[in-house]
Amino acid sequence: MSEGVRPQRVRVTAPRPGEPIAAPAEHPSIERSDTATVYVRSLIRSQLRLAIICASGFIVSLGMLWAVLAAAPALEAVVVAGAPVSWLLLAFGAYPAILAFAVIFVVASTRNEAGYRSLMSADPES
Numbered sequence: 001m002s003e004g005v006r007p008q009r010v011r012v013t014a015p016r017p018g019e020p021i022a023a024p025a026e027h028p029s030i031e032r033s034d035t036a037t038v039y040v041r042s043l044i045r046s047q048l049r050l051a052i053i054c055a056s057g058f059i060v061s062l063g064m065l066w067a068v069l070a071a072a073p074a075l076e077a078v079v080v081a082g083a084p085v086s087w088l089l090l091a092f093g094a095y096p097a098i099l100a101f102a103v104i105f106v107v108a109s110t111r112n113e114a115g116y117r118s119l120m121s122a123d124p125e126s
Contacts, residue, residue: 036120039116039119039120040116042116043112043113043116046112047109047112050105050108050109050112051105054101054104054105054108057101058097058098058101061097061101062094062097065089065090065093065094065097069086069089069090072086075089
């Protein structure tokens with residue numbers, strides 16, 4: 001840079017409260033219709049319901065594991081590989097449950113989305 005020439009300073013700020021925010025440009029290939037809105041909302045509701053059911057099932061299964069361990073204090077005395085069996089059950093018993101609920105969620109979620117796609121492709125309005 002030459003001496004005496006300074007770069008122009010630019011101030012970047014957030015919009016002030018009450019100022020209109022520019023609306024995002026609509027993609028030309030996306031058409032909005034009431035039917036499409038209903039389908040999307042239905043998909044969102046079904047995915048949320050699935051997430052709540054899977055999370056609840058996982059929490060209940062961990063609660064049951066905890067209840068079994070609390071009801072059987074004799075497991076504390078059994079030692080395998082230097083660790084009590086109750087610890088091993090907590091450490092390694094939860095991972096198969098995590099994997100099972102993850103697989104259930106992914107399969108059911110994929111099925112929900114496939115149903116949504118088939119509805120959108122069969123709908124003459126979209």
